Amino acid sequence: DPPGDVYIKYGFVSGDDYYAVKMASGFYNNPDLGLPTSNGLVLLFSQKTGELKLIMLDECWLTDIRTAAAGAVAARHLAPKTINHIGIAGTGVQASAG
Structure with missing residues (x-):
């Protein structure tokens, strides 16, 4: 394998x-x-x-950007409307491309 x-x-x-x-x-x-x-x-x-x-x-540049964008779209639509700041913990694709 x-x-x-x-x-x-x-x-x-x-x-x-x-x-x-x-x-x-x-x-x-x-x-x-x-x-x-x-x-x-x-x-x-x-x-x-x-x-x-x-x-x-x-x-994988496009893949990394798409992955970060998907997280951003989900956060925008699922987070409470009163949130002003968010934090991203980690060093992977979400953190570096987001």
Whole structure:
């Protein structure tokens, strides 16, 4: 078994010109090898022809931003309206990208 995980996700909006496929991996022992823990890419295709239009090798930058944004959206909608400040404890994606 590989010492990590790989995730594949896709998405489209009906009637839009493109659809996207995202692949992201997390290999948590990679720092011992001098490599980053995560890596990823996004592929953008034409919805009309299926032609590959864009390859974005983002090294999980987009994944990290999306993860932080999801936490921010959840906090905005679930927190009481009287909250003025929040704290984020930790050093992972939520703390560094948020």
